[in-house]
Amino acid sequence: MKRRLPLFAVALGLAVWAGVPARADVKTPAFISDGMVLQRDTKVPLWGTADDGEKVTVSFQGQEVSATAEDGKWLVRLNELKAGGPYELTITGKNKLQLKNVLVGEVWIASGQSNMEMSLRGCADAERHIAESKNPKIHLFTVAKTIADKPQHDVKGSWSECGPQTVASFSAVAYFFGRDIQKALDVPVGLIHTSWGGTPAEAWTSRGTLDSIPDLKSKYIAKADKEFTKDPAAQERYSEALAKWEEAAKKAKEDGKQPPPRPQAPGPNAHTPTSLYNGMIAPLIPYAFRGAIWYQGESNAGRAYEYRTLFAAMIKDWRTHWKQGDFPFLFVQLAPFMPIQKEPGESNWAELREAQLLTSLHVPKTAMAVITDVGEERDIHPKKKEPVGARLALAAQALAYNQNVEYAGPVYDKLTVDGNKAVLSFKHVGGGLVAKGDSLQGFTIAGEDHKFVNAEARIDGDKVIVQSEKVAKPVAVRFGWANYPVVNLWNKDGLPASPFRTDDFPITTQPKTQRSVKTSAE
16 A cells, blocks of 8 residues: 655645756757767867856867856867867766767858758769768768747757768758868868758848848848737738638649649748748857858849848858858859740849859859859759859869869950950959850840840950940940850860859849949940
8 A cells, every 4th residue: 555645745845846956967059969070270169058057078189178157058169170080079067978970170051042952862863972972071960940030049950971871861062062072181071051942041141130231121120020920810811811722722622723822821931031040040150160152042033133232241141140250151153044045135043143243253252153054944953963062162172271273164354345346354264265165155245225136256365255247336245144044155174154244234123223324345
């Protein structure tokens, strides 16, 4: 027979227990764990949570550093580390964490929208690449998709060694980039992949930065506040709309027809300004890394002129919060997409590519991978991802590792006019200019009427001569100015030229109040 304690004794025991603070084990964020890669040759921050006043000691490679937890948080910094591993790292407080298979080498963050998210299994020649992927010196971490109204302190995910069982679902661009970096440097490489398909740049930017730029503040801060605020009336309207949609979808299915679009739930989503910075970037700070690679822009193409400001602001935003200086930020120019047009015209995608080009020219320690040769007319997700990763890796070798390699194709420099001929000069000529094909393609030319026509073009040494019998006095030239540019100007180093325009005529995504007309030939 079990003895029952008197009720007052039970109550007394509960009261005593309630007065004893619960012990909190020392913990770390998900990416400070087994299999992590630490950045070599720099101070390495490690952090987590513990009881207030608790001493936490980190032991690694002969170093032992300690910190006392304040407000439940602790942070230590290891002195510079040399590449190598695998090692064990110990974190000791009231409990002990032993992290295994820790490497020291090069850490890169890969972010953006669907073309960065696209997995290796979805790219060209996937079966071969997956089969050849085993490399214990490359470790992978994918951040789980998360939206948040305020900066978070942790993410969901875990490190894994690169191999057929792990890389198939990992970012193809990030994998190809990391594979080439690891081969070039012969050190361990850690890749932290944090992307979300279909998302705009403002979702990856902090509130403080959006709030500090008047044109962005007026547009995006109010939008964020509205979507992060719970609205019972909006929820009720959504519930009513959803019920009607379910009936309509059921009837459409019975009739063999396409159901109507599902109504969007109120509240924040992956397009809400600041939402992905808060949920998928802020938690990674201040993890030490070498640089970032970025593939995004499709979702901002309708606001291409604004992207000139927004994209540069986002890069500065990340650099400001990480406090690692101007770390290399390498990005991919949009691939060709949509039906090929034979005649010159305006293009949001061309304008977005121009915004990306301007960023690479004016924001320090940035570089752009041009991929005009890998687009697909009917697929916004081109499957040839190996050249994308390879060109980003070339840029990293030049900007991050100071290697003497040509990392960019020809970039327009200046225009001079000689009679009816437009003479173009370029930077990043490398070993020389070359046309991939019988003759140059993709050039258009305009006279004083600003009407562009298809033009003939030829290479003359390190210059390109452009002309048309329809234009007697040229004032401007464009190259690859289309949704799907058909172009073939390269340098002999095997890199394609970026699309460009020599003029500053008003463009379709430019606010009327900011329009001016001038040309580089004036």
